[in-house]
Amino acid sequence: MSAVPEDTMPTNPPSAAEATRMYREVRESAGAIARQLEANRAVVGELAALLRRERPRLVATGARGSSDNAATFAKYLIETRLGVTTTSAAPSVQSIYAARPELDGALFLAISQSGKSPDLVAQATAARRAGARVVAMVNVVDSPLAAAADVVVPLHAGPELSVAATKSYLCSLSALLQLAAEWGEDAHLRDALARVPDALDAGWNEDWSALVDGLADARNLFVVGRGFGLSAAQEVALKFKETCGLHAEAFSAAEVQHGPMTLVDRGFPVLFFAQHDDSFDSTIAVAERFRERDARVWVAAPGGGDLRFAAITDPACAPLLAVHRCYGAINALALRRGRDPDAPPHLRKVTETR
Known part of the structure; x- marks a missing residue:
């Protein structure tokens, strides 16, 4: 008897959650990051060598939306691993106020999925004229932002059709991690990053249904992180708002105590992101203070906590793994609340702010 051809064998139809573009794009992230790390090896290596020879006096970031959340990650990563002061620069300083920055000897790091926002392009152009070296981490490599840069680091996320940016955010974090590892000649971070694609797939089936159930009827939510985890908190809060219609606000574990x-x-939902570094104990202590107030608390931590995601050897990689798994829960929650995560009301994929 001949075997049934593989392409004619019955398959289980996808669930409603698996059928969304958001779900599919999140699941594509592991492969996209693996391809990115290999494809960018030369350009990132050359850029890192240049930055070692001509160390910037500071790093200024320019970004909007999810990319700006990635810029928060860049701040903690570059300052802790490379010792270079890193600050977020407001695009409106150039696009609205036409101010002239003093950026001689600085690195200007622009992060964008589309590379089309006029204000970000104007900011990058002004930074270059002001003497900064402009690096664009961008998914669309033939975009105006890429044209305005000295160096382009492609995100290699591939097409992203869901309005909610997911894999482009995750690819932004992996691009930043690769740059930091090569710039700092950090073999430990380099090795940890190489394991991220497999870890993303390994952690995908961790059970986060308690979060989906707990937020099904919620109206407000705090999302809390510290250090590297603050970027995760910011990004997740944004996605809860965009896709679930849930008023979620992100805070540092230090600032939320004010x-x-x-x-x-009693019952107020608070989601914490923690990673195993010097911020871990203080973040968990804040979570316990909220539990004492009878808040509904979830702690997401690598390999443990109320919500688990895959553990990896370098804590700088934890936010990437945490947000990847949380995206799956957010997609499920959006559907649970009767919303289409691919097409949030009043939003477009590319927001061309000026």
Whole structure:
């Protein structure tokens, strides 16, 4: 008896959650990152060697939306691993106020999926004229932003059709990690990053249904992280708003203990992101303070916590793994709340701010 051809064998139809573009694009992230790390080996290596020879006096970042959340990650990564002060520069300083920055000897790092926002292009152009070396981490390599840069580091995320940016954010983090590893000649980070694609796939089936169930009828949410984890908190809060219609706000585990803590009482949902570095104990201590107030608390941590994601040897990689798994839960929650995560109301894929 001949075997049934593989392409005619019955397959299980995808679930509603698996049928969304958001779901498919998140699941494509591991492969995209693996391809990116290989494809960018030469350009990132050359850029890193240049930055070692001509060390920038500071790094300024330019970005919007999810890319700006990646820029938060860049700040903690570059300052802790490379010792270079890193600050977020507001695009409107150039696009609205036409101010002239003083960036001689600086690295200007622009991060974007589309590379089409006029204000970000104007900012990069002004930075280059002001003496900065402009590096664009961008998914669309023939975009105006790429044309305005001295060096282009392609994100290699591939087409991203869902309005909610997911794999382009994750590919931004991996591009930043690769740059930091090569710039700092950090073999430990380089090796950890090489394991990220497999870790993403390995951690995908971790059970986050408790978060989906707990937020099904929620109206407000705090998302909290510290250090590297602050970027994860910012990105996840944005996605809860965009796709689920849930008013979610991101805070540092240090800042949330000031005014925001007064809003938290019995049943108020708070999601924490933690990684195993010097911020871990203080972040968990804040989570326990919220539990004492009878808040509904979830802690997402590598290999443990209320919500698990894959553990990896370098804590700088943790936010990438955490957000990847959380995207799956957010996709499921959006559908649970009767929303289409691929087409949030009033939003477009490319926002051309000026």
